[in-house]
Amino acid sequence: MSVGSELDEIYELLLKSLDDKQDSIRIEICKGMIAFFKAVKPDWKMESYEKIVCTLLIHYDDPKEDVRKAVEEVLTIAGSIHKKEFLEMV
Numbered sequence: 368m369s370v371g372s373e374l375d376e377i378y379e380l381l382l383k384s385l386d387d388k389q390d391s392i393r394i395e396i397c398k399g400m401i402a403f404f405k406a407v408k409p410d411w412k413m414e415s416y417e418k419i420v421c422t423l424l425i426h427y428d429d430p431k432e433d434v435r436k437a438v439e440e441v442l443t444i445a446g447s448i449h450k451k452e453f454l455e456m457v
Contacts, residue, residue, distance in 0.1 A: 374407060375415060382422045390431050397437035404444045413452065420445050420456050 446453040
C-alpha cells in the first residue's frame with residue numbers, strides 16, 4: 368500500500384466519523400483532521416483535498432456552535448494549504 372492510498376484511507380475514515388451522532392466525537396475528529404492537514408504535503412492530490420473541504424463545509428452548517436467552531440478550525444488550516452483552490456470552493 369502506498370503512502371497516498373494510506374492517506375486516502377485515513378481521510379475517508381475521518382470524514383465518515385464527522386457524521387457521528389455524538390458531538391464530542393465529531394469535535395475530536397476535527398482535532399484529528401487538523402493533525403492530518405499539518406502532516407500532509409501541500410502537493411497532495413487535489414481531488415482528495417477538494418472532497419475534504421466540501422465535506423467540512425457541509426458540517427460548518429452544524430446547529431451546534433462547538434461543532435461549528437471545531438470545523439472552522441479545520442477549515443482555517445485547510446485554507447492555508449491551497450489558498451486559491453480553497454477560495455474557489457467557498
